[in-house]
Amino acid sequence: MTSLVVLPVLIPLCAAAVMLILRSPMWQRVLxxxxxxxxxAVAIAVLVEVWTDDEILVTRLGGWPGSFAISMVADRLAAVxxxxxxxxxxxVLIFAIGQRSRDEQSPFYHPVYMVMTAGIVQAFLAGDLFNLFVAFEILLMASYVLLTLEGTREQIxxxxxxxxxxxxESLVLVVAVGxxxxxxxxxxFAELPARLAELPDGVRNGLQLLLLVAFGIKAAVFPLFFWLPDSYPTAPSSASAVFAGLLTKVGVYCxxxxxxxxxxGEMRGLVLVVGALTMLVGVIGAISQQDMKRILSFHIVSQIGYMVFGLGIGGTAAIAATIFYLIHHIPVKTSLFLVEGIIERDSGxxxxxxxxxxxxxxxxLAMLFLVPALSLAGLPPLSGFLAKxxxxxxGLxxxxxxxxxxxxxxxxLTLxxxxxxWVGAFWGEPSNDRDISQANILLASPSMSVATGMMVALSIAIAIGAGxxxxxxxxxARQVLDVGGYVVGVRGS
Amino acid sequence: MKMRSSAILSELVDRWLTKVATLIAVYVTFRGHNAPGGGFAGGLLLGAAFVLQFLAGDEPSIRRRPIRNPEMLLGVGLLAAFGTTLAPLIAGGSPLESYIWKLDVPVIGEVKFVSSTLFDLGVFAVVVAVVLMILRALGTEGAGVSAHRGRAASRDQGGAPR
Known part of the structure; x- marks a missing residue:
């Protein structure tokens, strides 16, 4: 049963390997x-197990005992x-296939997509710092390829x-791990809390700062965020949707x-200030932009600020709010980028x-945009309101x-x-351009619309099931904050 | 003149270096279970031989080498590695667990086979494939990575060297 934890990483990797052998587009999509x-399905099984039994599932690779093994750990936060x-x-895969963009036509798109998924999943499940570093490398390598697969000048x-x-970022992280x-x-992770506590304060603070900088770059917090609004908008829509929804959230998770x-609970003051500045600078950047993708990219930064703010407050209530925010934010941000992808396909x-x-x-289409947009701004009764x-x-x-x-x-300001x-793209007269204004945008590529609809439905479901x-x-949050319980849970199983 | 010297070089490298390097690569790979070496080091050695061959000859010399389809090799290598990770799960062990079989082969004597050898061979294949793909991407004029299906297909049929 505990070996289940490793499967969500291994299945996509195996699929990627098979896809390199069978390079027919049809097979790659099916696979x-x-x-x-x-x-x-496996991940849901793990979640149910972890949720009902208040247990931490651990897989030790190679069957080595205790902390010698590379361990994959699924607690509630990781599993969800x-x-x-x-x-x-x-x-997003449904969307990407429907979009038939140039990058999806490449024989490397699907394998790389699988590898990136495996990397993201592994980052959540990593049970030690080095494994986490490896997971970051896997997902980063894959994201380099996805970002530049179309090979336009701007993308390069x-x-x-x-x-x-x-x-x-990797360098800082690997130095910190070393x-x-x-x-x-x-x-x-199960051994570190006790050992780190024995270190002198100066060393502890130094190590923590290094880790915060490494993950801060990944999560795009102020002042390390500047790469994000520059690179994400150039990626193909489907890739930027996954990047926006998941990659920065991996950083927040770390x-x-x-x-x-x-x-x-150390350096809360610093985290708090960074959170506030991230929110503010991100949203000011967003207001000054004239391009949908760039506006949305700056919003990623600003929204990360809320999560960092929650983290800076500390305590069960705030961490619970941060986790809820994290879960709500992923589908909302993804669906906004998907809507943008539909628009971009339509109007070029x-x-x-x-x-x-x-x-x-x-x-x-306007509804599909409006629901996540208002959710992002935090209007009731949408999920963003509850999270904020x-x-x-x-905080109060x-x-x-x-x-x-x-x-x-x-x-x-987000609103x-x-x-x-809304005013720029949705209001006003449709361009009186030949048959473009007659064509139905959503029916032009049903699978893109269905995928976007699913994401929006998920964010509405989060609002309905918010209780x-x-x-x-x-x-x-209680489990995450209970360090002793984590150590016992990981060692015991 | 230049063509000629290049042809001699390429032939020398082909006749001597590649074969010796292949042998050493295989030796290092199998030695790696209990001593320094292993799939990664072996793969790099063979990869280095390919690079040398590439530098000595011209681009088509890689193309007519046994491995014309590095993506396939990459896939097979990855599958071997991930397969050996997954297989113990079916046998009820933990992922990546290694098993040892001892066989009595007539004449040779006892042969020990460790299942993690398959993992190492997978790594070997991956490293070689990556070196070949890098050579193809960076070493061929005006071609770049065959990122798009149309171009990849025409290349696989062995388009004329530019």
């Missing part, structure tokens, strides 16, 4: 679906994120920035682990200046009035920039 859906990640990658240019920045191993003699497991551009009147042409409400309340309870004010202002997209989901987030 992609089979692999992702079977991984999703794996399910969400696989759900999102499966949905921004791809270079992306690669260089992420290599620096130093931590040197100082404590282990990289295992920040949660650093702040709760390795260095519980994501610039607000060249698109208009979409609401009149396709009210359905939870974080703001945790803890007396962080300044940052709460920032969060509320940012929420308003402003969403209105900007139980919030309770679950609370349970997950």
């Amino acid at each position: 992609s679906f089979v692999a992702l859906l079977s991984s999703l 994120l794996v399910v969400v990640a696989l759900g999102v990658t499966s949905t 240019r921004s791809g270079t920035t992306y690669v260089v920045l992420n290599v620096i 130093l931590i191993f040197g100082a404590t003699g282990t990289v295992n 920040l949660i682990r650093v702040q709760t497991l390795l260095f519980p 551009s994501s610039s607000l200046a060249s698109v208009s009147g979409l609401a009149r042409r396709s009210p359905m 409400f939870a974080i703001v309340r945790a 309870d803890d007396g962080h009035y300044v940052v709460v004010t920032v969060a509320l202002v940012v929420s308003l 402003v920039s969403m209105v900007k997209i 139980p989901l919030y309770e679950f987030a609370g349970d997950a």
